[in-house]
Amino acid sequence: MAEKNDDKQTDVNQSLSNSDETTNSSSNEGISRRTFIKNTGLVAGGVVGGGVLGGVLGNQWFAGTDTETAGEAETDGESNNFQEARMFFSRDEDFNILNAAVERIFPEDENGPGAIALGVPYFIDKQLAGSWGLNAKEYMRGPFQEGEPEQGYQSRMRRNELFIVGLRRINEVSEEQWQEKFVDIEIEQQDEVLMAFDNGDVEMKGASSALFFSLLRNVTLEGVYSDPLYGGNRNMEGWRMKEYPGAQPAYINVIEDEEFIETEPLSLRDHH
Amino acid sequence: MPEQLDKVEVLVVGSGWAGGIVSAEMAKEGYDVVCLERGEEKSVEDYMHVKDELRFTSRHEMMQDLSSETVTSRHKRNITALPVRMQDDMNVGNDVGGGSVHWSGVTFRFLPYDFEIHTQTVDRYGEEKIPEGMTIQDWGISYEELEPYYDRFEKTAGISGEPNPLGPDRSDDYPNPPMVETPNIRLFRDAAENLGNHTYMLPAANSTTNYENPDGQNVAQCQYCAFCSAYGCDYGAKGDPIVTVLATAEETGNFELRAKSNVRRVNYDGEKATGVIYEDATTGIEYEQPADVVVLGAFTFTNTRLLLLSEIGTPYNPDTVEGVIGKNFTGHFLSKYGAVAFFNDRKFNLHMGAGALGAGFDDYAGDYIDHTDLDFLHGGEVEIRQYGDGPIDNNAVPEGTPNWGQEFKEKSLYYTNRNLRVHFQVGTLPWSFNYLDLDPTYKDQYGDPLLRVTNEYTDQDRNLMSYGVEVCREVAEEMGADIVDAEEISEEFDNTFTGGHYAGGVIMGDDPETSAVNNYLQMWDAENLFVVGASAFPHFGNYNPTGTVGALAYRAAEGIEEYLNNGGGQLVSSKNSTQKA
Ligand SMILES: Cc1cc2nc3c(=O)[nH]c(=O)nc-3n(C[C@H](O)[C@H](O)[C@H](O)COP(=O)(O)OP(=O)(O)OC[C@H]3O[C@@H](n4cnc5c(N)ncnc54)[C@H](O)[C@@H]3O)c2cc1C
Ligand code: SF4
Numbered sequence: 130m131a132e133k134n135d136d137k138q139t140d141v142n143q144s145l146s147n148s149d150e151t152t153n154s155s156s157n158e159g160i161s162r163r164t165f166i167k168n169t170g171l172v173a174g175g176v177v178g179g180g181v182l183g184g185v186l187g188n189q190w191f192a193g194t195d196t197e198t199a200g201e202a203e204t205d206g207e208s209n210n211f212q213e214a215r216m217f218f219s220r221d222e223d224f225n226i227l228n229a230a231v232e233r234i235f236p237e238d239e240n241g242p243g244a245i246a247l248g249v250p251y252f253i254d255k256q257l258a259g260s261w262g263l264n265a266k267e268y269m270r271g272p273f274q275e276g277e278p279e280q281g282y283q284s285r286m287r288r289n290e291l292f293i294v295g296l297r298r299i300n301e302v303s304e305e306q307w308q309e310k311f312v313d314i315e316i317e318q319q320d321e322v323l324m325a326f327d328n329g330d331v332e333m334k335g336a337s338s339a340l341f342f343s344l345l346r347n348v349t350l351e352g353v354y355s356d357p358l359y360g361g362n363r364n365m366e367g368w369r370m371k372e373y374p375g376a377q378p379a380y381i382n383v384i385e386d387e388e389f390i391e392t393e394p395l396s397l398r399d400h401h
Numbered sequence: 402m403p404e405q406l407d408k409v410e411v412l413v414v415g416s417g418w419a420g421g422i423v424s425a426e427m428a429k430e431g432y433d434v435v436c437l438e439r440g441e442e443k444s445v446e447d448y449m450h451v452k453d454e455l456r457f458t459s460r461h462e463m464m465q466d467l468s469s470e471t472v473t474s475r476h477k478r479n480i481t482a483l484p485v486r487m488q489d490d491m492n493v494g495n496d497v498g499g500g501s502v503h504w505s506g507v508t509f510r511f512l513p514y515d516f517e518i519h520t521q522t523v524d525r526y527g528e529e530k531i532p533e534g535m536t537i538q539d540w541g542i543s544y545e546e547l548e549p550y551y552d553r554f555e556k557t558a559g560i561s562g563e564p565n566p567l568g569p570d571r572s573d574d575y576p577n578p579p580m581v582e583t584p585n586i587r588l589f590r591d592a593a594e595n596l597g598n599h600t601y602m603l604p605a606a607n608s609t610t611n612y613e614n615p616d617g618q619n620v621a622q623c624q625y626c627a628f629c630s631a632y633g634c635d636y637g638a639k640g641d642p643i644v645t646v647l648a649t650a651e652e653t654g655n656f657e658l659r660a661k662s663n664v665r666r667v668n669y670d671g672e673k674a675t676g677v678i679y680e681d682a683t684t685g686i687e688y689e690q691p692a693d694v695v696v697l698g699a700f701t702f703t704n705t706r707l708l709l710l711s712e713i714g715t716p717y718n719p720d721t722v723e724g725v726i727g728k729n730f731t732g733h734f735l736s737k738y739g740a741v742a743f744f745n746d747r748k749f750n751l752h753m754g755a756g757a758l759g760a761g762f763d764d765y766a767g768d769y770i771d772h773t774d775l776d777f778l779h780g781g782e783v784e785i786r787q788y789g790d791g792p793i794d795n796n797a798v799p800e801g802t803p804n805w806g807q808e809f810k811e812k813s814l815y816y817t818n819r820n821l822r823v824h825f826q827v828g829t830l831p832w833s834f835n836y837l838d839l840d841p842t843y844k845d846q847y848g849d850p851l852l853r854v855t856n857e858y859t860d861q862d863r864n865l866m867s868y869g870v871e872v873c874r875e876v877a878e879e880m881g882a883d884i885v886d887a888e889e890i891s892e893e894f895d896n897t898f899t900g901g902h903y904a905g906g907v908i909m910g911d912d913p914e915t916s917a918v919n920n921y922l923q924m925w926d927a928e929n930l931f932v933v934g935a936s937a938f939p940h941f942g943n944y945n946p947t948g949t950v951g952a953l954a955y956r957a958a959e960g961i962e963e964y965l966n967n968g969g970g971q972l973v974s975s976k977n978s979t980q981k982a
Contacts, residue, residue, distance in 0.1 A: 234805040240814055261460060268471040268486040272842065276483040279476050279895045281490050283483055320806065327805070346805050354792035355455035371817050373752055373792040376452035379624035380753035380789075385581050389748035389818060400450040 212360055213251050216258035217289060226296045227253060229312045233319050234349045241370040242363075249352030252361030253292075256348060262289035284336040288344060295341035298333050299326065356397045368394040376400060403678050403687040409435045411961065412677060412692030414664045414707070417499030418947060419933040419954045420698030421642035421650070422557070425616065426958035428653040432965065435657045435690065436650075437679055439699075440496030442660040444643060448633030454791035457631050461488040463503040464631075465495040469846040472702055474854040476894035478719075478834055482853045483896075484843050490897040493700060497660055498633075498642045500700065500901045501947065505630035505756030505788065506606030506639055508560045509944030510551050510952070512767040513544035513569050515828075518779075518940065526773060532861065536722070536729055536831045537778075538939050541911035541973075542920040544569055547952050554951030555604070558640030559612040559620040562604035567763040577609045580623070585749040585821050586760045589785040592879035598762040603784065604948070605757030606640035616649040627789020629756035639756065662688075664703075665847060667695055667711040667930065674713070674930040680847075694961055697907075697932045698954070704936040705837045705906030706852040714907075714917050714926045719855075722833045725917040726907065729831035730856060731941040733902035735866045736781075738890055739824025740873040742882030743799050748818045754789030761785070765872055766943050767828065777865040779828030781943045783872055785821060792817070800886045823876050825869030828943035830861060837906045856894050866890050902946055904938035909953075912976040919973040921960025922953060928971055929964065933957045 218224040228250045237243030244250070256262055264287040273285040284291060302322050303311040311319060325331050327346075329339035352361030354368065356376065362368060368375050375394035383390055411427045413420045416438040428434045456462045465471075471491055473482035485491045494500030514521055519539050522530060531537060552572050555562075561577035579602035582590070590600040607623035614620065621638040629639065637644045650656035661682040668675040668689070676691035697704045708714055708726045715724035761784030763769065772778055796813040797820040803809050840853035867890060874887040910916025913925035922937050924930045933954050935946045942949070960972050 235810055236807050238807055238810060240811060264468075266461075266466045266468055266488055268467040268484045270484070270843065274481065274483060277476070277480060279893050280474070280483045281485065281896055282487045323805075349805075350796065351455055351459055351793050355459075356453055358453075359455060368792060370814055371792045373817075376628075377626070378452075379626050380750075381622075381624045384583055384625045384750065384753045386750065387584050390750055397450065397453060400452070 213248070215251070215254050217254045217262065218257075222300070223293060223296050224250065224254070225312050226299050227292075229319060230296070230299060230323060230345060231349045231352070233316065233323055234346055235353050242366050244349055244353060246363065247353050247367050248361045248363040249349055252352035252355070252359055253348050255360050256351075257289040257292055262292075263287050282336075282340065284340070286335045291336055291341055291344070294334055294336075295326070295338070295345065298331060298338070298341075299323070302326075302331055358397050365394045365396060403689040406688050406690045408676070408691040408693070409433050410692065410965070411435075411694045411696065412437070412690055413696045413698055414677065415499060415697070415699035415703070415934075416497050416642060416647060416658060417494055417501035417698060417700065417934075418642055418646070418951050419700075420696065421498070421501070421646035422554070422951060422954035423696050423698060423931070423933060423958045423961065424656060425646035425649040426955070427961060428650040428655040429616075430962055431653075431655060433655055434650065435659065435692075437662040437664050437677070437690070438497050438499075438658060438660050439663040439682065440494075440499075440660065442658070443497040443502070443633070445633070445635065445637045449635040451632070451635075452626070452628040454628075454793050457503075457628070458791055458794055461492060461631070463494070463496065463633070464488055465491065465493040467491060470851065472852045472854050472898070473840040473843050474856070474896040474898075476896055477857055478855055481842075482840060482855065484851065485896060485898060490899065492631075492899045492901060493702065494901070497658065498647065502633045502639075502641045502643060503631050504606070504641070504901065504947060505945075507757040507759070507945045508555065508558060508562075508604045508606050508640075508948040508951075509782075510569065511544070511942035511944060511949050514767040515940070515942040516540040516542055516544050516547070521768065522778060525768070530772070530778070534833045535778075535861070536833050538910055538915055540920070540939055541909055541916065542956075546920075547949075547956065548572055550952035550955040551948060553615075553955045554948060557614050557616065557645055558606045558951065559608040559614055559645075560604050560606055560640065561609040561623075563602050565601040565763060566599035567766070567769065568601075575604060576614075577612055580605050580607060580609055580755065580758050581625070582760070583750070583753075583758070583787055585751070586758070586785060586787060588880050589821070589823065589876065590760050592881075593762050593783070593876050596875060596879055598764045598783070598876075600760050600762045603757055603759045603761055603786075605755070607755040607757050608638050608640065614645060616645065618645045618648050620644055623755050625753055625755045625758065625789070627752060627754050627791075629754070630788050664699065664707065665710070665849065667697070667707055667713060669711055669713045669927060672927065674927050694929045694931065694965065696957070696961070697930070698934055700934055701903045701906055701936045702837075702852050704932050704934055706839070708907060708917075708932070709837075709839050709852075710849055713930065714924065716838060717836050719834050719836050725913075725915065727837035728915075728917075729905040729908050729939050730835050730837045730854065731829040731831050731904050731938070732856065732898070733826060733829060733900065733941060734856070734894055734897075735829070735858070735862055735890065736824065736826040736900075736902070738866055738870050738888045739822055740870060740877040740885055740887045741797055742821045742823065742877035742880050743797075743816055743884040743886070744819040744821070744881075745883040749821065751787065751790045751795065751818050751820075752792075754787035756788060757786075758788070759784050759786035765825075765869065775864075775868070777861050777868065779830055779865065779943065781825040781827045781865065781869040781872075783823060783825055783869070783876065785823050790817075795820075797822070799884045821877070821880065821882070823873040825866065825873050826943050826945070827862070827865055827869060829941040831905060831940050832857070832859060854896075858892070858894050863890060863892070902935075902941065904935040904941050904946060907932045907936040908939040909937040910939060911973070919971070919975070920956070921963075921972045922957040923960055923964070923972055925971070925975060928969060931957050931961055
């Protein structure tokens with residue numbers, strides 16, 4: 130029997146407020162940041178970069194020391210995520226579909242948080258509002274022609290338009306197939322709907338459903354694993370799950386070790 | 402009407418390795434040099450505190466902004482080429498230092514075989530071994546002639562490396578010792594050696610010492626920081642034009658770098674280039690910059706496109722196989738394939754690394770294997786790399802795993818530090834039907850036609866690559882992996898241009914009928930126009946291009962000096978000079 134997932138996904142706000150206690154408070158300059166700067170001195174302070182200096186300074190680095198406290202700062206201090214509001218999505222319904230979909234792509238499990246708890250929907254909202262969503266650095270001149278699959282993205286839609294079309298189409302498919310909105314169906318049913326998009330089986334206006342789904346899938350992983358400065362990977366939990374140490378300055382002293390080295394992650398906030 | 406500027410002696414377009422080396426050499430000789438670069442001005446400071454995978458690897462911060470210009474592309478001759486619209490599919494350098502800053506730094510030499518590929522193929526296998534339509538030709542220079550220039554480039558960039566047991570003769574060792582051998586690299590080397598291969602640490606522009614190059618520039622010691630390929634180096638530890646040749650040029654006092662200067666045409670009077678037309682991208686003002694010598698070092702695509710737009714040289718015609726500009730386009734498009742080894746009980750520190758950290762072997766390279774009974778020519782280099790994997794990019798899962806959802810999450814987390822990839826970098830041979838020309842439909846920001854790429858895979862490519870994937874699979878199995886997935890080769894070219902290995906269009910040779918430039922990269926049709934870069938490769942050897950780009954740039958600089966000192970003229974008499982005249 131499929132587990133009903135109402136509590137997690139139909140009420141996104143509920144889910145988000147539940148995770149507040151572990152949420153990063155980025156305006157709080159915690160102890161770890163000061164410790165970080167003190168212990169790592171010149172590198173963090175911004176002197177490294179020119180010629181000979183780099184090599185000498187690099188030797189002061191030892192991944193795994195000086196940074197153990199970096200994670201603590203994320204939890205001390207008050208909850209303060211003013212950035213968890215929407216810049217792009219205007220309708221709740223669209224955003225709720227997004228929430229449900231990304232949680233299926235990267236679900237919460239015994240390994241750790243899923244996409245929602247990691248802030249991925251807000252990450253995607255910001256990405257869609259910015260240059261990526263607007264295809265600002267892509268070639269968007271006509272004429273637009275479909276071309277062969279090997280010829281890649283040929284849609285005249287910008288990514289943020291494509292997302293609105295795609296997300297609403299998810300709901301339509303869900304209603305056609307299960308007579309319920311996407312957020313209200315069981316997770317197995319959600320998976321089936323998404324699978325149809327992934328396989329390119331859904332008719333979609335202006336682009337293939339497979340193209341839309343691959344963008345959605347990739348941007349979800351980006352939200353899980355990019356630096357928390359973008360609003361996802363909340364509290365660096367995505368990195369911790371992956372045993373990824375973030376933006377470390379150097380590995381010269383440890384790279385030859387036989388053993389796997391676990392290192393508390395550093396974010397870019399710790400670099401400034 | 403463009404605004405007229407005062408004439409300069411040497412005008413260089415593009416500030417990567419190609420343009421940077423020529424700029425430095427000519428400025429050192431006392432010539433006035435101006436270098437025009439379309440992108441932003443950059444320094445090492447720009448690369449500090451930006452260890453940001455999303456911004457650089459996923460969003461291509463350092464790559465060409467396609468909203469103003471891209472290429473169109475097709476994988477079959479008889480379909481309409483369409484624009485490559487997405488940055489994910491098109492990675493070309495854009496700012497000061499170009500792709501030569503965000504490169505990974507593996508710095509190879511091509512094989513003696515490459516430079517005489519036609520002669521050696523005919524000698525060993527007979528003319529009939531070359532399939533109909535394959536346009537391999539000799540380069541008009543031998544490895545021995547180019548060797549001193551390779552040596553110079555390796556010393557300028559501060560290459561770290563060790564002798565390659567199967568490599569061609571060298572006049573000197575690498576200037577720096579090899580990079581460190583990590584446990585996973587050792588595992589690969591042991592396995593490959595067990596199978597009878599001859600491995601070596603890859604030659605790397607990530608410097609292993611605090612190095613001073615012959616021009617007095619410092620390249621710092623690499624910190625194995627992992628944010629390397631697709632990034633600039635915040636330590637100044639990657640041999641790139643910013644910390645070496647551009648700094649050298651600057652110090653002479655004879656050099657001016659004009660960033661945000663987009664070159665649109667080379668002016669040509671039928672015999673010589675008289676200068677270039679460019680737009681200052683900040684003001685929109687157009688300038689005409691006259692020069693005694695014009696050097697194009699603006700990468701394969703722009704080099705070819707500027708000549709076509711400026712109507713210099715005869716455009717290549719795939720139907721008659723006549724003409725030269727646009728001919729013999731090749732790229733390492735198939736080199737993305739290999740085999741992935743998954744380990745259930747071993748973990749590696751894959752998040753640590755450097756762009757060129759790795760090892761390889763050449764037992765299947767070039768013509769080392771006997772091709773008599775094989776259905777392809779050329780070969781490949783087998784390698785393992787440790788770039789320093791980012792968590793967005795590294796989500797390898799064994800074949801059969803879905804690529805999203807709970808199982809994907811579970812397996813991608815589990816195998817993050819338990820997957821090693823062995824891949825095969827293929828020699829890519831030219832065909833009469835693979836070429837560059839101007840697109841009939843699509844335009845750039847100014848309304849000028851885009852460059853059109855026609856690139857069709859052939860059985861040669863698929864057979865060679867399948868052979869290579871098999872070699873990779875064998876090594877991966879010997880490494881003791883629990884699961885080995887040999888990657889499936891796509892049937893058709895997918896019209897993506899990632900990785901920066903594209904060549905041809907303005908190829909070198911000893912015959913103006915079949916080549917555009919001589920072995921100084923001087924144009925047969927314009928004696929004061931030198932076209933520098935991988936655009937000059939008549940085919941793609943099975944190694945990364947930049948070592949050869951650097952060597953050819955030193956060769957070109959020597960030619961330009963000779964040209965200016967001797968009052969002009971062609972530096973090489975052409976094989977077909979009577980026909981030409
Ligand atoms: C991610 C990545 C990794 C790579 N790793 C390796 C590697 O490990 N080993 C290797 O050998 N190669 C590697 N390469 C390839 C390498 O980057 C190129 O071979 C090398 O940089 C070519 O040097 P170049 O000077 O010819 O071109 P570039 O360095 O790209 O310089 C060309 C310059 O010309 C400028 N330009 C272009 N058009 C115009 C115009 N119209 N007007 C004015 N300026 C213009 C560009 O902005 C650019 O700055 C890599 C490439 C990429 C993308
Ligand atoms: S890996 Fe080495 S060369 Fe590459 S960016 Fe880091 S320090 Fe520089």
